Amino acid sequence: MSQPLRLGIAGLGTVGVGVVKIIQHKADMLAMRTGRDIVITAVSARDASKDRGVDLSGYAWETDPVALAKRDDVDVFVELMGGHDGPAKDATVAALGLGKDVVTANKAMLAHYGQELAVLAETHGCVLRFEAAVAGGIPIIKSLTEGLAGNTITRVMGVMNGTCNYILTRMQSAGLPYDTVFQEAADLGYLEADPTLDVGGIDAGHKLSLLSSIAFGTMVNFDGVELQGIENISIDDIVQAADMGYRIKLLGVAQMTAEGLEQRMSPCLVPTNSPLGQLEGGTNMVVVEGDEVGQVVLRGAGAGEGPTASAVMSDVLDIARGTRITTFGQPANTLKPAQAAISKIECPYYIRLELVDTPGALAKVATVLGQSDISIKRMRQYDHDGENAPVLIVTHRTDNANLLQALEKLPNTGVVIGTPVALRIEDV
Amino acid sequence: MSQPLRLGIAGLGTVGVGVVKIIQHKADMLAMRTGRDIVITAVSARDASKDRGVDLSGYAWETDPVALAKRDDVDVFVELMGGHDGPAKDATVAALGLGKDVVTANKAMLAHYGQELAVLAETHGCVLRFEAAVAGGIPIIKSLTEGLAGNTITRVMGVMNGTCNYILTRMQSAGLPYDTVFQEAADLGYLEADPTLDVGGIDAGHKLSLLSSIAFGTMVNFDGVELQGIENISIDDIVQAADMGYRIKLLGVAQMTAEGLEQRMSPCLVPTNSPLGQLEGGTNMVVVEGDEVGQVVLRGAGAGEGPTASAVMSDVLDIARGTRITTFGQPANTLKPAQAAISKIECPYYIRLELVDTPGALAKVATVLGQSDISIKRMRQYDHDGENAPVLIVTHRTDNANLLQALEKLPNTGVVIGTPVALRIEDV
Numbered sequence: 063m064s065q066p067l068r069l070g071i072a073g074l075g076t077v078g079v080g081v082v083k084i085i086q087h088k089a090d091m092l093a094m095r096t097g098r099d100i101v102i103t104a105v106s107a108r109d110a111s112k113d114r115g116v117d118l119s120g121y122a123w124e125t126d127p128v129a130l131a132k133r134d135d136v137d138v139f140v141e142l143m144g145g146h147d148g149p150a151k152d153a154t155v156a157a158l159g160l161g162k163d164v165v166t167a168n169k170a171m172l173a174h175y176g177q178e179l180a181v182l183a184e185t186h187g188c189v190l191r192f193e194a195a196v197a198g199g200i201p202i203i204k205s206l207t208e209g210l211a212g213n214t215i216t217r218v219m220g221v222m223n224g225t226c227n228y229i230l231t232r233m234q235s236a237g238l239p240y241d242t243v244f245q246e247a248a249d250l251g252y253l254e255a256d257p258t259l260d261v262g263g264i265d266a267g268h269k270l271s272l273l274s275s276i277a278f279g280t281m282v283n284f285d286g287v288e289l290q291g292i293e294n295i296s297i298d299d300i301v302q303a304a305d306m307g308y309r310i311k312l313l314g315v316a317q318m319t320a321e322g323l324e325q326r327m328s329p330c331l332v333p334t335n336s337p338l339g340q341l342e343g344g345t346n347m348v349v350v351e352g353d354e355v356g357q358v359v360l361r362g363a364g365a366g367e368g369p370t371a372s373a374v375m376s377d378v379l380d381i382a383r384g385t386r387i388t389t390f391g392q393p394a395n396t397l398k399p400a401q402a403a404i405s406k407i408e409c410p411y412y413i414r415l416e417l418v419d420t421p422g423a424l425a426k427v428a429t430v431l432g433q434s435d436i437s438i439k440r441m442r443q444y445d446h447d448g449e450n451a452p453v454l455i456v457t458h459r460t461d462n463a464n465l466l467q468a469l470e471k472l473p474n475t476g477v478v479i480g481t482p483v484a485l486r487i488e489d490v
Numbered sequence: 491m492s493q494p495l496r497l498g499i500a501g502l503g504t505v506g507v508g509v510v511k512i513i514q515h516k517a518d519m520l521a522m523r524t525g526r527d528i529v530i531t532a533v534s535a536r537d538a539s540k541d542r543g544v545d546l547s548g549y550a551w552e553t554d555p556v557a558l559a560k561r562d563d564v565d566v567f568v569e570l571m572g573g574h575d576g577p578a579k580d581a582t583v584a585a586l587g588l589g590k591d592v593v594t595a596n597k598a599m600l601a602h603y604g605q606e607l608a609v610l611a612e613t614h615g616c617v618l619r620f621e622a623a624v625a626g627g628i629p630i631i632k633s634l635t636e637g638l639a640g641n642t643i644t645r646v647m648g649v650m651n652g653t654c655n656y657i658l659t660r661m662q663s664a665g666l667p668y669d670t671v672f673q674e675a676a677d678l679g680y681l682e683a684d685p686t687l688d689v690g691g692i693d694a695g696h697k698l699s700l701l702s703s704i705a706f707g708t709m710v711n712f713d714g715v716e717l718q719g720i721e722n723i724s725i726d727d728i729v730q731a732a733d734m735g736y737r738i739k740l741l742g743v744a745q746m747t748a749e750g751l752e753q754r755m756s757p758c759l760v761p762t763n764s765p766l767g768q769l770e771g772g773t774n775m776v777v778v779e780g781d782e783v784g785q786v787v788l789r790g791a792g793a794g795e796g797p798t799a800s801a802v803m804s805d806v807l808d809i810a811r812g813t814r815i816t817t818f819g820q821p822a823n824t825l826k827p828a829q830a831a832i833s834k835i836e837c838p839y840y841i842r843l844e845l846v847d848t849p850g851a852l853a854k855v856a857t858v859l860g861q862s863d864i865s866i867k868r869m870r871q872y873d874h875d876g877e878n879a880p881v882l883i884v885t886h887r888t889d890n891a892n893l894l895q896a897l898e899k900l901p902n903t904g905v906v907i908g909t910p911v912a913l914r915i916e917d918v
Contacts, residue, residue: 080782084640084782088640088642091642091707092639092640094707094820094821094824095639095819095820096639097821193637199638199780199782199783199784199786200786201629201632201633201636201637201638201786204629204632204633204636204637205629205632205633205637208629208632208804208807208808208811208813209621209629209632209633209801209804210627210629210800210804211520211523211524211803211804211807212512212516212520212799212800212802212803212804212806212807213800214516214519279519279522335763335768337765337768337789340763340765352627352800353796354508354512354627354796354797354799354800354803355627355790355791355796355797355800355801356627356790356791356794356796356797357790357791358627358628358629358788358789358790359787359788359789359790360786360787360788360789361765361786361787361788361789362783362784362785362786362787363783363784363785366784368781368782368783368784369782369783369784371640371782372638372640372641372780372782372783373637373783374640375639375640375782376636376637376638376639376640378640379636379639379640380636383636383813383814383815384812384813384814385636385811385812385813385814385815386811386812386813387811387813391523392522392523393522393525396522
């Protein structure tokens with residue numbers, strides 16, 4: 063049997079503790095599967111005195127993750143702190159600079175610095191792996207980078223933020239407004255310290271940008287992700303969508319076109335009976351389309367101690383077995399810059415807006431849509447008590463540019479109050 | 491860049507030709523992803539003169555696959571001939587004996603000789619990989635062996651024979667009897683030369699036995715798979731199941747219990763609206779349950795040129811990248827013998843039988859069921875013209891032993907004609 067593989071784990075939150083438990087409880091099984099012992103030599107977290115429910119007494123303690131990363135008795139630096147820069151990045155850079163392999167769950171860091179870190183890793187002959195950064199326990203990074211590597215990938219899509227999916231499905235099932243369910247999610251500890259990361263679609267956008275890089279051989283381009291959060295989704299939208307046979311999901315889509323790389327993460331209407339429509343709570347789903355394999359769908363828990371620790375262990379066990387894969391599936395210096403493109407693919411849209419209740423208001427809206435070549439499939443104005451009239455429109459297929467043009471003009475009609483909500487209808 | 495990886499491909503049917511096309515058309519992409527060129531040096535098939543729609547002129551031709559496997563200019567032997575022994579096995583043994591890596595799509599060979607071949611591979615320091623042997627393009631072997639390797643696997647289940655699923659869904663959608671659709675499938679070339687391999691559940695049983703070995707660390711035990719084919723499923727069963735909100739699927743389930751390893755492959759009723767119930771045509775689905783990750787579901791095309799070639803390439807690219815994984819995820823000499831066990835888990839059953847149309851016949855059946863502690867949830871006797879009366883029974887939860895006891899006794903009543911059809915109802 064080879065030498066033990068020695069881990070230094072920085073970050074002892076839910077996921078870090080989950081990893082410690084697996085290594086402590088399954089030592090024999092892991093050694094059997096990889097041919098070597100996997101041990102933890104040192105850990106790092108802010109508070110050494112906190113009881114985390116696991117015995118950490120056998121491990122050296124470092125308050126500074128950079129010091130942990132540099133320790134001679136650490137072969138693999140496991141970064142589970144989070145934060146797109148700061149100590150997480152400093153420690154990762156330190157480890158890679160010393161030729162140590164790194165396993166991380168940090169999508170934000172990779173979305174911002176993935177290219178730079180991958181180059182650093184490859185320059186020093188080490189690997190930087192991140193299975194746990196995308197879609198929790200689903201082995202999507204491995205599937206895309208290795209299992210489907212014989213394919214030219216044509217499209218990647220998915221629901222990749224469990225918190226948003228929890229909020230949207232809870233609104234639906236309990237008939238509760240956004241603010242109430244948002245507060246529930248906060249109370250349950252489901253939200254990031256900065257909740258905009260979740261509900262603004264940023265976290266899911268980070269994940270999509272990492273999948274795009276592997277799928278299309280391009281440098282991570284998070285700034286190129288067209289982002290729309292779920293903050294403006296009302297219970298009315300949920301109910302209306304359900305009436306029409308749809309659910310609202312925060313859906314990511316990435317595809318390479320002649321114009322460039324389209325990446326968008328936005329709430330969409332998907333058919334209630336589709337696999338995506340049936341996703342409940344924190345479950346994630348990723349759909350990969352390849353020229354050889356056709357469509358492959360993966361579903362599983364998107365977060366939580368066990369699923370995320372399972373993904374971290376996948377990378378650790380790969381390293382223990384001697385598997386060496388480049389961060390994005392090809393050498394980082396061969397990744398091409400990703401030219402961001404706005405989708406030209408036509409689709410129907412769901413539009414909800416509030417009109418002042420004056421004669422001719424609806425006609426003005428219809429005129430603006432018509433001027434942008436948007437043809438209306440269904441329009442509905444609701445009963446209302448107040449001065450404002452809620453209006454719901456489903457369009458025929460139209461392209462994004464036309465829609466954006468219309469949305470820009472609508473406020474100028476003087477009859478639209480606030481910002482209209484416009485959501486794609488995806489027949490996936 | 492490293493030396494080119496030189497393949498010898500034995501078997502130039504659909505899958506073999508698919509692999510040749512990928513290697514010819516995507517040489518640059520594959521080299522980018524793996525860091526080395528992947529080339530074919532020699533091929534082997536029965537008929538050298540046949541036009542297969544690809545240019546094979548650059549490759550040496552061997553009529554004997556064993557000779558191909560032994561060639562000095564072949565690093566990896568790619569076995570795509572099929573057949574559980576004979577030339578496929580001889581050539582595989584020859585390659586492994588010379589320390590050459592082997593990639594195969596041959597589930598039958600591995601179900602029968604997996605242990606022996608894995609030991610041979612590991613003794614000679616080479617790898618024997620088989621992603622294409624199970625569930626076509628779905629990266630299930632990789633997910634189970636690598637992606638979920640930090641988990642103790644508790645259950646594996648799935649629909650893994652596209653031909654059976656085609657037959658069952660086509661009967662359902664077209665309302666056609668089994669024999670008609672079987673003939674259609676034969677005409678479409680969907681059936682194995684020996685169709686019992688498909689419709690008898692043998693092919694799917696082979697696949698399940700391979701997944702069990704990885705999941706539970708046991709030697710492949712195909713003989714321990716409780717097999718039931720779809721030959722006795724009538725259009726009546728399909729229609730009745732649909733009326734009750736179910737679809738009939740050839741479903742495999744493997745789980746480790748205190749009594750031993752349960753493996754069964756049998757037609758089951760699953761809810762129409764469940765992910766398994768919605769599987770259409772040749773699509774496969776595999777569900778893996780792990781103690782950390784919870785439930786992970788993978789769906790994709792179970793057969794066909796592109797999907798199967800994609801899976802073969804996954805193994806080839808792993809080898810090109812230097813990834814070395816044992817055949818069943820741990821050294822073959824550490825795999826434990828699998829003690830076969832019959833499921834004790836209770837479930838409801840669907841039973842269809844034909845009664846002679848005499849007074850008291852139904853009472854006799856009900857009595858036999860009662861004596862075996864089987865309680866009836868619903869019973870229905872149909873209108874009939876002839877002398878025989880079709881009867882449908884849905885039981886409350888009961889265990890398999892009770893059911894088998896009752897099925898054994900039913901013919902002794904003298905009122906049951908032929909063999910009753912009994913199918914599990916799985917609420918998955």
